[in-house]
Amino acid sequence: xxxxxxxxxxxxxxxxxxxxxxxxxxxxxxxxxxxxxxxxxxxxxxxxxxxxxxxxxxxxxxxxxxxxxxxxxxxxxxxxxxxxxxxxxxxxxxxxxxxxxxxxxxxxxxxxxxxxxxxxxxxxxxxxxxxxxxxxxxxxxxxxxxxxxxxxxxxxxxxxxxxxxxxxxxxxxxxxxxxxxxxxxxxxxxxxxxxxxxxxxxxxxxxxxxxxxxxxxxxxxxxxxxxxxxxxxxxxxxxxxxxxxxxxxxxxxxxxxxxxxxxxxxxxxxxxxxxxxxxxxxxxxxxxxxxxxxxxxxxxxxxxxxxxxxxxxxxxxxxxxxxxxxxxxxxxxxxxxxxxxxxxxxxxxxxxxxxxxxxxxx
Amino acid sequence: xxxxxxxxxxxxxxxxxxxxxxxxxxxxxxxxxxxxxxxxxxxxxxxxxxxxxxxxxxxxxxxxxxxxxxxxxxxxxxxxxxxxxxxxxxxxxxxxxxxxxxxxxxxxxxxxxxxxxxxxxxxx
Numbered sequence: 271x272x273x274x275x276x277x278x279x280x281x282x283x284x285x286x287x288x289x290x291x292x293x294x295x296x297x298x299x300x301x302x303x304x305x306x307x308x309x310x311x312x313x314x315x316x317x318x319x320x321x322x323x324x325x326x327x328x329x330x331x332x333x334x335x336x337x338x339x340x341x342x343x344x345x346x347x348x349x350x351x352x353x354x355x356x357x358x359x360x361x362x363x364x365x366x367x368x369x370x371x372x373x374x375x376x377x378x379x380x381x382x383x384x385x386x387x388x389x390x391x392x393x394x395x396x397x398x399x400x401x402x403x404x405x406x407x408x409x410x411x412x413x414x415x416x417x418x419x420x421x422x423x424x425x426x427x428x429x430x431x432x433x434x435x436x437x438x439x440x441x442x443x444x445x446x447x448x449x450x451x452x453x454x455x456x457x458x459x460x461x462x463x464x465x466x467x468x469x470x471x472x473x474x475x476x477x478x479x480x481x482x483x484x485x486x487x488x489x490x491x492x493x494x495x496x497x498x499x500x501x502x503x504x505x506x507x508x509x510x511x512x513x514x515x516x517x518x519x520x521x522x523x524x525x526x527x528x529x530x531x532x533x534x535x536x537x538x539x540x541x542x543x544x545x546x547x548x549x550x551x552x553x554x555x556x557x558x559x560x561x562x563x564x565x566x567x568x569x570x571x572x573x574x575x576x577x578x579x580x581x582x583x584x585x586x587x588x589x590x591x592x593x594x595x596x597x598x599x600x601x602x603x604x605x606x607x608x609x610x611x612x613x614x615x616x617x618x619x620x621x622x623x624x625x626x627x628x629x630x631x632x
Numbered sequence: 633x634x635x636x637x638x639x640x641x642x643x644x645x646x647x648x649x650x651x652x653x654x655x656x657x658x659x660x661x662x663x664x665x666x667x668x669x670x671x672x673x674x675x676x677x678x679x680x681x682x683x684x685x686x687x688x689x690x691x692x693x694x695x696x697x698x699x700x701x702x703x704x705x706x707x708x709x710x711x712x713x714x715x716x717x718x719x720x721x722x723x724x725x726x727x728x729x730x731x732x733x734x735x736x737x738x739x740x741x742x743x744x745x746x747x748x749x750x751x752x753x754x755x756x
Contacts, residue, residue, distance in 0.1 A: 294742070308734070309716075312741035320749055482686075485664045485713040498686045566682060566691060577667050579680065594667035602713035631741075 488574020
């Protein structure tokens with residue numbers, strides 16, 4: 271007798287052990303296979319973009335930073351980039367280098383946080399603790415140099431608010447050397463351990479064609495051979511630094527893990543290059559007038575391409591600020607990836623896009 | 633030294649009738665949709681459809697300016713991945729988008745206030 275297939279809709283989230291932040295997915299299941307995914311968001315929608323009426327264009331830097339607790343620095347930097355382009359402000363070279371160093375430091379802590387969550391998702395508790403122990407060293411560096419661990423508050427329109435002296439830069443490099451050694455150790459476990467491989471190899475495969483059709487970005491896209499990295503646009507100090515986008519061609523959960531680990535080494539290398547070349551200059555350019563015009567600025571956040579649209583009309587308050595975050599761009603890719611997946615693999619697969627729902631909902 | 637690609641974004645203002653033919657032409661060029669957003673400017677909606685060419689890092693924005701009650705056609709038949717951008721624009725701003733491949737009917741953002749960034753909200 272032919273076996274009857276029954277379709278069910280299983281709600282996933284907004285509260286789920288694997289989700290650090292709330293997103294809801296209606297999973298359409300045919301037995302244990304996912305055949306459809308309908309996401310919905312809005313549980314932590316704060317309407318930050320609507321604050322343009324209440325905060326002037328300089329104060330909006332701090333609003334932009336509060337979009338997310340993980341890539342807070344990069345949100346502030348992206349917004350500043352957009353306003354600086356509208357106002358034709360030439361940011362002093364030292365400020366560009368400092369932004370690059372802090373930007374890469376925040377990428378380090380974001381990727382280490384994700385690796386820990388990934389280890390936790392497949393039940394490897396000790397690996398989870400190791401990742402977050404290493405991440406703590408990065409957070410200490412951030413606290414030492416900016417005074418904050420979550421919100422850095424060092425960006426301003428035209429430059430930065432704080433400097434790093436030679437001693438602090440040396441301390442950065444010393445700690446990063448330790449971190450590099452320790453990440454090499456955990457890399458062996460992530461890449462070679464049988465348990466990890468059994469959960470990640472061949473799971474959630476996305477081809478390059480699918481990635482392009484879904485408009486996916488960041489490490490999620492680069493793990494499928496999509497060689498795109500917004501740092502190549504040449505903002506901040508990146509034109510002076512030598513790097514190539516980290517890619518993999520397998521497109522599975524294992525490849526996403528591999529890309530993020532190799533990006534940790536890349537970030538350490540970029541900080542070393544920036545620290546070796548950092549020039550002396552003012553920390554910020556003078557800002558005269560108000561933004562009059564519009565700009566789309568793109569930067570590479572830890573999760574991928576982020577777009578900042580700012581439209582000013584010559585007044586103190588900008589008319590529109592819009593942030594298109596990488597997780598929002600990765601939602602269609604997530605839905606595509608989950609189709610035909612085993613229900614048991616869904617939590618891990620969701621995690622491999624490194625979802626940040628605070629960013630997505632703004 | 634790394635090769636840095638510096639491209640100035642392109643922008644083009646078009647009418648509603650030109651939207652779908654333009655988007656089809658962009659799709660044929662192999663560009664990806666990277667954002668769609670609305671702004672309420674001078675008592676009209678200003679819609680920006682942004683596409684990226686990842687081969688040369690080019691950014692192209694199509695600008696459509698419409699009155700409040702005018703319906704704009706969905707580009708999801710051409711770019712299925714635009715579905716969340718269009719639902720967002722509809723739910724947060726109140727832009728009338730017709731024929732979205734998956735219309736959430738105001739359930740994509742699970743928020744209490746209807747069209748919080750729309751013109752009605754501003755009038756209050």
